[in-house]
Amino acid sequence: MKSKILIGLLTLSTLLACSKLEENPDALLVSEQFYLNEGQALSAVTGTYRKLYESGQSIYNGLFQIGVEMATDDYEAGPRARNAHVRAISGLTHDESNDRMEQLWKQSYDAINASNLNIKNIEAMAEGQISPAIKTRLINEAKFLRALHYFNLVRWFGDVPLIVEPVASLSGEQLYVSKATEAEVYTHIENDLIQAESLPNYLDYGEKDRGRASKGAAKSLLSKVYLTQQKWELARNKAKEVIDEEGYGLFESYADVFAVDKKNGKEHIFSAQFQGNSGYQGNSLAGRSAPADIPGINGDYSDALHAEGLLYQSFESQDTRLPITFTTGKVSPTNGQYYALSKPQFNKYYDESVVGNQSQSSKNLSIIRYAEVLLIYAEAENELTAAPTTSAIDALNSVRSRAKASLYTGGSTKDGFRELVFEERRKELVYEYQRWFDLVRRGVDYYIAKLHAAKKTQAAARHIHFPTPQRELNLNPNLKQHPDWINY
Template sequence: MNGKNILIGFIALATLFSCSKLEEKPDSILVSEQFYLNEEQAISAVTGTYRKLYESGQSLYNSLFQIGVEMATDDYEAGPRARNAHVRAISGLTHDPSNDRMEQLWKQSYDAINASNLNIKNISEMTEGQITSTVRVRLVNEAKFLRALHYFNLVRWFGDVPLVTEPVSVLSPEQLYVSKASEEDVYTQIVTDLSDAESLPNYLEYGDKDKGRASRGSAKSLLAKVYLTQKKWELARAKAKDVIDNEKYDLFEDFVDVFAVDKKNGKEHIFSAQFQGNSGYHGNSLASRSAPADIPGINGDYADALHVEGGLYESFEVQDERLPITFTVGKVSPTNNQYYALSTPQFNKYYDESVIGNQSQSSKNLPIIRYAEILLIYAEADNELTSVPSNSAIESLNKVRGRANAALHVGAGSKDVFRELVFEERRKELVFEYQRWFDLARRGAEYYVTKLRAAGKTQAAARHIHFPTPQRELNLNPNLKQHPDWVNY
């Protein structure tokens, strides 16, 4: 996307469900008509909503997922320089409703949803004299895609959540004190939004300045993942097959190219958080957070660390080409040209060689969904629909493994064995891409607890397949109720 398009100021005027007090005649009324006068402004408004995925600070796809979600898995832990007590609590599974990372997950998601609601309403009402019909429809469907993505995250994190599809226009009790909707109703809205977004252009139809925007393939792919999460296997398989057959994606020949700066938004990248250091955007903070802290000239934070007891590093075959891309076991100092070995492997996917001393300016994108995952979604869903693993499911799994130079599966054994093969392949293929917690949680409480306790995280409990509704939101909104698993825990 064109980095010169900026976030329009009105979107930041209010954060849903986060006002400390209400006034009978509030001065803060969200007047937005003046921001949707022409096509350029409409495009800028939607572009600004994309920025909410990855803007500066600990925003959703710029480290908040990692410190607020992924720490609660068997693959990650708070590193030596992760000083925030709330982050360390999530890492140790001792977090509670007062955790400030839970607050930010909720707050930032609803802020982004409100921005999409504003876009959908106001752009839909623009006249032919203000905007061409093709662009109007496209922008509305981009906004629906983004709204669906945020609700998909929220419903997986928190279970029942408020479902708001109209913009907050006045800071009134009627608009702010919203009760929770059922998970079923939230998923219905997600599917509706993504089905509408399937009318977006194919990603190849976008010019250079629009690369990275949501596309038809993005909507179909996210919908396949939604169905997979819901265990609607036939729908998940069909939608993944649609993407495979019709959307013209493919794997890069070499795994390293998935994270190459000069190949961003390429044939494997279905939808990504866009980072561009030193250009008005902000860099991918995961590069700095995971980089070594004790090597001269690297200047890393080492706040995101591998949970060694989980056995992830050892699960890779020695010839697996993903291993040296995903992890580093040592680096050469740019200051003295000496090699420094690390005591434990550290994450390396987003390390940008062009900014060695300042990884906060890493320009590597973070994949939100990519073609390798679609192949694995197809394999998993197909396996659930057959008595024994099919040739097509095995072939999809082997495409991912073959690209990595991992051993191919000639026979996959039973349905149960193949399920675990696919699941472990997701773990290795999608390391540090904000997938592990979602995968563990969707397998259920028993699976989650077993995996974490086997990795030495003995505090893991059934309630941890959801996060608690933030206590601050409960205090502010009398119509909100705590998730049942977190009542009297």
């Protein structure tokens, strides 16, 4: 893979006061001059978090939605989604030239290289430069972040290059890396996360550091990695550790999950951190989904509900998630009139404090939260038994009870309970970058059936992966296209 990264440089100018992960960074230094003391090492790792959710279309700030989730039964390109590449993903006509695929690949490897730089340089720091405890913690934070990016890459693209050393030269050996197998990538992800399990409990961080990777975040992500590979017992056991040992819990109200004043609370295991009116670091999903035709709201309406998928209709009327997840109309802040919408629109990240400028929404986006761990446990436990167990049912009902949805009272088969858990994930995690991953891990037949039922009839077997970007194939002669995307 050829990178456009400035070799040996760390760009830390993005460390703004918007995040709770606050340090006082030096702006731009050559790497060998940078890791001279503990403060600089902290700043370097903190800067790597920002690569998750920088302003613009970065991985967890919109790119996931337009580059991945559009290819599901729940989402489509809205009326104001003008980019032809985004509309192609929505209609499943995308190919290897799609620029969103390029960005998913490029930004992920950019972030991985930053973590590789941190790991190598912090490992080389002497005891007099950094305390042993902080040194170990920062290395494991970097390994957690690297694992997260590789977990995304291997699910999107299948076999991918596995690069675990920083790019330090323009030699062919470093630039022209062949793909590793999915199994090799998953093994590395697991190893990184197992080491990251030595991170502190989230409650051990001070207030300004809440939101950093923690022991519970590593365990939770590892349980999801195991679940994705159908390592059911490992997934169940790791999720159970999180449930029993890490001190998380569900908020009383579903609305609290998305409340600005509840950020990094007991349900938020790991989140993308946003703060409006602070260097343009708002959550772009709020503006992308907000109504465009209501005076004074000024939304983009470029992310839309795919009505034929029947997601909105799947909620019970009393389900408290429904009015948090969607809106069917809003009062104009300009003239005070109520405007009904032609169909429901996403509302999770709409920030009432910035009504006229939703690009400055301060609502965080959960990458993994406690409700999902409960559902991971329920799913994995069910796969290990002949019929739904009490503990699996209790985990499912914990999520449903908080939502005031009807509780499951038994009677389903193993297969039936599996579908209940999947539908619960769908409703609980709407607009949180989960649907595509859930569909494709069930396999080709499941993905195609769901998309065709939602009248996205272009869906085909190749769509459970994304193509290796043509740009990368052109730059690296050792890369090969995913087999499903050859001669399709």
